[in-house]
Amino acid sequence: xxxxxxxxxxxxxxxxxxxxxxxxxxxxxxxxxxxxxxxxxxxxxxxxxxxxxxxxxxxxxxxxxxxxxxxxxxxxxxxxxxxxxxxxxxxxxxxxxxxxxxxxxxxxxxxxx
Amino acid sequence: xxxxxxxxxxxxxxxxxxxxxxxxxxxxxxxxxxxxxxxxxxxxxxxxxxxxxxxxxxxxxxxxxxxxxxxxxxxxxxxxxxxxxxxxxxxxxxxxxxxxxxxxxxxxxxxxxx
Numbered sequence: 001x002x003x004x005x006x007x008x009x010x011x012x013x014x015x016x017x018x019x020x021x022x023x024x025x026x027x028x029x030x031x032x033x034x035x036x037x038x039x040x041x042x043x044x045x046x047x048x049x050x051x052x053x054x055x056x057x058x059x060x061x062x063x064x065x066x067x068x069x070x071x072x073x074x075x076x077x078x079x080x081x082x083x084x085x086x087x088x089x090x091x092x093x094x095x096x097x098x099x100x101x102x103x104x105x106x107x108x109x110x111x112x113x
Numbered sequence: 114x115x116x117x118x119x120x121x122x123x124x125x126x127x128x129x130x131x132x133x134x135x136x137x138x139x140x141x142x143x144x145x146x147x148x149x150x151x152x153x154x155x156x157x158x159x160x161x162x163x164x165x166x167x168x169x170x171x172x173x174x175x176x177x178x179x180x181x182x183x184x185x186x187x188x189x190x191x192x193x194x195x196x197x198x199x200x201x202x203x204x205x206x207x208x209x210x211x212x213x214x215x216x217x218x219x220x221x222x223x224x225x226x227x
Contacts, residue, residue, distance in 0.1 A: 032214060043204060044156075044218040089156070093214060099146065099161040099169055101206075101216060106155065 004104035006090060012110040013080055021075040021107045023090035030094035034101065035064050035075050037086040044089065048075070080111045115140065117207050117219035125225045126195050134190040134222045138207030144168075145188040146216060147180055150202040162188060195226045 007022045023033075032051045036044040048057045048064040050073070056065040063076040073090055087108050091101040118137040126132050138145050147159040161169040162182035173180065177195075182188040192199055202223050206216040 034215065036218070043220040044206075046215060046217060049215045091156075099144065099208075099214060100158045100171070101146070101148070101156075102158070103148075103156040 004090060004092065004102055006088075006104035006107050008107060009105065010108040010110075012112065015080060015082060015111055015113050017080050017111075018076070018078050019080055019109075021077070021088050021090075021109070023073040023075070023104055025071050025073075025092055025094075025102075027071075027092075027094045030068060030092045031098045033064075033066055033073050033090060033092040035062075035073075036089045036091065038089060038106070039086050047088075077109075080109075082111050082113055084111050085109055117205055117217055119203075119205050119219035119222050121222060122220060123223050123225070125227060127227055128196055129194050132192040132195050132199070132224055134192075134203050134205075134224070136188040136190070136205030136207075136219060138188070138205075139209075139217055142207035142209050142217075144208045144214070145182050146206040146208075147188075147190050148204045148206065150204065150221075152201065156204065159190070192224075195224075197226045200224055200226045 003026045005024045034049050035047040038044050050057050050066040061078040066073045087106040089103055089106045091103040117139055120135050145162045148156045149159055150156045158172040160173050160180045165184050177193045179191045202221045204218050204221045206218045208214045208216045
């Protein structure tokens with residue numbers, strides 16, 4: 001059974017800090033991994049997609065890495081802002097279910113001014 | 114390019130009624146996925162469809178739930194004889210027909226069963 005664990009479950013930081021969110025998964029045969037943010041009562045916004053052949057992706061202040069051998073991905077947020085406050089979810093497709101995203105429980109991030 | 118559209122955004126049904134949730138994928142996308150987010154729980158996969166085909170329905174409850182993606186029109190998730198435990202946010206995602214299968218999500222339909 002594929003499982004995804006996200007640590008920490010919640011994180012509160014002052015504005016301007018650099019931070020790292022962690023995601024671990026049990027299935028090394030992943031196809032791709034996506035990071036999302038979800039604002040309260042809203043849908044999911046795709047932040048970054050890392051394909052299995054890639055090691056990292058960058059978009060603005062965000063950088064995501066993938067280490068298939070250790071079953072880990074990290075999302076690095078530089079110079080955090082209050083607008084970054086949201087729930088961050090990692091999810092992957094893998095094995096024979098290449099269309100099915102398996103989600104972690106998420107990290108609730110609060111960035112206070 | 115409009116994003117994934119879902120309607121209605123909020124739906125209230127009494128126990129025993131039917132709920133129909135609609136999803137229009139992004140233009141050019143031929144793959145549709147449905148996920149459910151129960152209160153205080155994570156997102157769970159329900160079903161993966163292409164036009165006129167169900168590819169993977171391993172996450173669908175065996176009874177009362179069905180999904181379709183016809184040749185013309187939106188994808189429909191149908192829940193018959195709803196019960197209070199069906200109250201949740203239902204999200205639709207779509208992806209293009211290319212490697213990577215990045216999924217783009219709609220705003221969700223929040224179903225409340227009274």
